[in-house]
Amino acid sequence: MITTKDKRLIAILKQNARKPISEIARELSLSRTTVQQRLARLEQKGHILGYTTRLGEALRASKISAHVNLVLDPNKSSQVISKLEKLTAIDTLYSVSGNIDLIAILSVDSPLELDQELDNISAVSGVKSTETSIVLGVKFDRSEGVR
Numbered sequence: 001m002i003t004t005k006d007k008r009l010i011a012i013l014k015q016n017a018r019k020p021i022s023e024i025a026r027e028l029s030l031s032r033t034t035v036q037q038r039l040a041r042l043e044q045k046g047h048i049l050g051y052t053t054r055l056g057e058a059l060r061a062s063k064i065s066a067h068v069n070l071v072l073d074p075n076k077s078s079q080v081i082s083k084l085e086k087l088t089a090i091d092t093l094y095s096v097s098g099n100i101d102l103i104a105i106l107s108v109d110s111p112l113e114l115d116q117e118l119d120n121i122s123a124v125s126g127v128k129s130t131e132t133s134i135v136l137g138v139k140f141d142r143s144e145g146v147r
Contacts, residue, residue, distance in 0.1 A: 002047060005030065009038055010048070017051040063107050064114055065135040068121060069100040076126025077101065083124045089117040100131075 002010075005028055012024050025035045042048045072080050084093055084104060092105040104121065108114045114134075122130055 002042075006038060006042060006047075009035065010042070013048070013051070063109065064111065066106045066108075066114060066118075067133045067135065068104040068106060068118065069131040069133075070102040070104060070121070070127055071099070071129045072101040073126045073128055074101075080124055080126040084121065087117065087120055089113070090121075 008028055009024065012019060012027060021032050021035050021039075025032045028035065030038075039048070070080075081093065081102075084090055084102075089106045089108050090104045091107050094103040094105075095101065096103055106114065106117055108117060118130065118132060121127060
């Protein structure tokens, strides 16, 4: 079971996974040893799988991000997912309910690269249709670090 302190610990780490344990302990009003034990337990139970790098605003702003809605042939979804996983421009692939089957989140360096990656996605056997939305700006982001 995750406690309120565990949730606060995770929130602190989501903001800065490199924050010293002593500072985290101070923020949580816990001892350094207790924080280390909580971290070890959260990692051991699989609640924390790893730590990541969050890109700075200047680098993120230089990237083009797009959300691609995909409609699939239902008999080919596992093959489509396997092929999409090999496309490194796709940061995240969501399975969703509704009229679409998947949402791919892409991050590229240029409009030309986006065009090429969209062609790569459309060429995958089993992709019936796509619809792309280019991200113009980020109002806020509570994700765990990639965007």
